[in-house]
Amino acid sequence: MSRTPKITGLLGGSFNPAHGAHRRISLFAMEALGLDEVWWLVSPGNVLKPSEGMAPLAARVASAREAARRAPIKVTAIEAQMGTRYTIDTLRALRRRYPKRRFVWIMGADNLAQFHRWKSWRAIASEMPIAVIARPGYDANALASPAMAWLGRWRRRLEPDLHGAKRSAPALTFLRFDPDTRSASAIRASDSNWYRRYAGIAARDMVTHRSIGVSEP
Secondary structure (H helix, E strand, O other), rough: OOOOOOOEEEEEEOOOOOHHHHHHHHHHHHHHHHEEEEEEOOOOOOOHHHHOOOOOOOHHHHHHHHOOOOOEEEEEEEHHHOOOHHHHHHHHHHHHHHOOOOOEEEEEEEHHHHHHHHOOHHHHHOOOOOEEEEEOOHHHHHHHHHHHHHHHHHEEEEOOOOOOHHHOOOOOEOOOOOOOOOHHHHHHOOOOOOOHHEEEEEEEEOOOEEEEEEOOO
């Protein structure tokens, strides 16, 4: 008897730090798309963002594990372990490593607005379905973006019998729910040394089960 493949949502980001909005978005996407779980891909660094102000990877993983506690969310720094720098390389490597899983890429509307700047963004859309989470102040730019002009032909209405997550790529689904204004930048503005709370903690990867290392003060 063949098993139904697990459907896993992928939410990438710096998680600098992780917070309740990440958790809320993930749980909402799980319910809306019929996902089995969500993986938070904690990036070693974002090529579109400056490295200044970026906390150590171990501290960001530790903050993500804390935010994901007791939820069907796995925190992983697998990008650093695989040595992939760009999203397209990460997604292809994940599909090769986990051929029995089906993946859905989850992104905020702010990322869709600049998606056309990502390396091989059309190839990303062809690798797996994309679910876009609406974000206050970004939706108009996202809908008017060059990426949306190309992706619009594959936009799908979320239908319970099909579950946007199970469609073949390219496929784009918008998810709308009550806005959550919490942000990592606001947390950093109020506490620039937030990562020191995790000093001395060796974070463990919840997917590969490897140790990330010890967060320094």
